[in-house]
Amino acid sequence: MQITRHPPVKTSLEPSNHPYLTGPWTPLHEEVDVPELRVIEGAIPADIDGIYLRNTENQVHQPLGRHHPFDGDAMIHQVNISGGKASYRNRFVRTHCFEAEQIAGRSLWGGLMDPWGTSVRPGFGAHGGLKDTGSTDIIVHAGTAYATLYQCGEAWMLDPVTLASRGKAPWVPLDGISAHPKVDEGTGEMMFFNYSKHAPFMHYGVVDRAGALVHYVPIPLPGPRLPHDMAITPNWSILNDMPLYWDEELLGRNIHAARLHEGVPTRFALIPRYGQPQDIRWFEAAPTYVLHWTNAWEEGDEVILEGYHQAKPMPDPLEEMGRYSHMMAYVDEHSFQSRLHRWRFNITTGETREERLSERIVEFGMINPKFAMHKSRYVWSTTTRPGWFLFNGYVRHDTETGEEQVYRLPEGVYASESPMIPRTGATNEDDGYLVTFLIDENTGTSECAILDASDITKGPICRLALPHKICSGTHSVWVEHDQLRADAAFRAKAFAAA
Numbered sequence: 168m169q170i171t172r173h174p175p176v177k178t179s180l181e182p183s184n185h186p187y188l189t190g191p192w193t194p195l196h197e198e199v200d201v202p203e204l205r206v207i208e209g210a211i212p213a214d215i216d217g218i219y220l221r222n223t224e225n226q227v228h229q230p231l232g233r234h235h236p237f238d239g240d241a242m243i244h245q246v247n248i249s250g251g252k253a254s255y256r257n258r259f260v261r262t263h264c265f266e267a268e269q270i271a272g273r274s275l276w277g278g279l280m281d282p283w284g285t286s287v288r289p290g291f292g293a294h295g296g297l298k299d300t301g302s303t304d305i306i307v308h309a310g311t312a313y314a315t316l317y318q319c320g321e322a323w324m325l326d327p328v329t330l331a332s333r334g335k336a337p338w339v340p341l342d343g344i345s346a347h348p349k350v351d352e353g354t355g356e357m358m359f360f361n362y363s364k365h366a367p368f369m370h371y372g373v374v375d376r377a378g379a380l381v382h383y384v385p386i387p388l389p390g391p392r393l394p395h396d397m398a399i400t401p402n403w404s405i406l407n408d409m410p411l412y413w414d415e416e417l418l419g420r421n422i423h424a425a426r427l428h429e430g431v432p433t434r435f436a437l438i439p440r441y442g443q444p445q446d447i448r449w450f451e452a453a454p455t456y457v458l459h460w461t462n463a464w465e466e467g468d469e470v471i472l473e474g475y476h477q478a479k480p481m482p483d484p485l486e487e488m489g490r491y492s493h494m495m496a497y498v499d500e501h502s503f504q505s506r507l508h509r510w511r512f513n514i515t516t517g518e519t520r521e522e523r524l525s526e527r528i529v530e531f532g533m534i535n536p537k538f539a540m541h542k543s544r545y546v547w548s549t550t551t552r553p554g555w556f557l558f559n560g561y562v563r564h565d566t567e568t569g570e571e572q573v574y575r576l577p578e579g580v581y582a583s584e585s586p587m588i589p590r591t592g593a594t595n596e597d598d599g600y601l602v603t604f605l606i607d608e609n610t611g612t613s614e615c616a617i618l619d620a621s622d623i624t625k626g627p628i629c630r631l632a633l634p635h636k637i638c639s640g641t642h643s644v645w646v647e648h649d650q651l652r653a654d655a656a657f658r659a660k661a662f663a664a665a
């Protein structure tokens with residue numbers, strides 16, 4: 168395997184027994200390019216033509232306090248597949264905080280679990296004391312990859328092909344951008360939100376295909392909230408106000424402790440894509456917390472939203488994990504008990520109806536991207552090892568029949584969030600692949616794996632050797648080369664017209 172290694176980054180991280188700095192969460196500090204990955208098993212399907220990007224919380228320096236897995240620095244792992252061949256590269260996201268810590272040679276910011284004042288530089292995020300890492304999410308909009316942080320920060324831009332840094336997006340408002348902006352591939356618009364500790368506590372915006380902020384309005388909330396994701400349909404954007412948020416009294420003392428507020432409903436804000444605050448339609452639902460939505464669409468008078476309902480948004484601490492007992496529970500799906508769920512909002516009557524779609528504990532799901540914003544039938548969720556934020560398998564849900572396929576990875580092997588890639592020319596919704604990175608604790612190696620989305624029980628149908636063992640992480644995206652070519656043509660035409 169031909170490997171180009173880049174100059175090493177400075178790291179001050181010391182060996183530890185931290186549960187999220189060891190094993191499959193051991194940070195990787197090497198950046199490489201591999202022009203062609205070696206096939207271990209099977210063959211790369213010829214009808215895959217695009218790029219898989221995955222963001223990783225990959226800690227570089229010795230934490231100032233108690234490390235939380237969401238504190239890590241952003242590293243993007245990329246597999247570029249075309250013509251039955253695949254290349255690989257990985258890069259840190261060169262955020263301003265990453266660069267400042269490279270110059271300092273040490274951590275300058277504390278993390279989510281640290282007391283106020285731990286950071287030695289002014290902090291960022293809705294929290295206000297964090298490092299702006301960009302390490303939560305990765306999406307591609309109009310030919311640019313954006314790495315974003317769940318606590319709101321800048322939108323860090325990269326070339327999706329070369330992973331070269333393009334700096335921070337110029338249109339990001341003062342309160343930043345949350346993770347999970349949503350792209351309408353048909354119109355080229357990107358919808359986003361942010362949240363903060365000051366009124367109106369949330370904003371919503373639209374960026375057009377030319378990369379200009381064309382809409383930005385307040386979504387007034389009763390106080391600081393902790394939304395994580397949003398959804399879109401062709402006409403509506405869906406924001407949320409859930410009863411898990413920072414305890415107000417503790418917040419007055421700069422203590423950021425999330426608490427489930429008993430008796431407070433879940434609220435959804437449905438705003439027309441270019442709506443004003445007075446156009447918001449509010450819907451109430453049973454109390455819960457939801458990290459991720461899988462899809463939303465319109466059917467007659469109804470707007471339908473699917474995602475992962477949590478039965479226990481404030482989970483019991485995992486006492487056996489000692490000083491990390493709360494953190495371990497809050498990142499453990501089996502503790503907060505997330506299940507696939509559907510909400511139906513009736514625009515005419517204002518009523519909400521809810522239904523559970525599966526009894527399985529799952530999260531981090533994907534749909535066929537060609538069915539985004541339209542009625543979809545299949546969801547590919549991940550399962551996790553109980554007690555841990557580690558993906559150990561998949562469930563393919565058929566939400567029409569209730570049928571479920573299950574695939575469990577071998578013991579000690581963990582997946583990444585796994586986008587669904589529609590097969591070129593596919594007519595069935597489930598005709599395509601899942602692509603993922605695997606971390607094998609038994610061998611100390613990593614792979615890129617491809618599964619048949621219509622029959623995940625077969626396991627990987629193609630396995631590619633990666634040049635190093637990567638660190639576990641969170642979000643990912645798949646972008647077709649056709650989409651990147653269309654975006655490049657749009658930019659060229661816009662430039663010529665200017």
Ligand SMILES: [Fe+2]
Nearest residue numbers: 346395458459
């Ligand atoms: Fe997320």
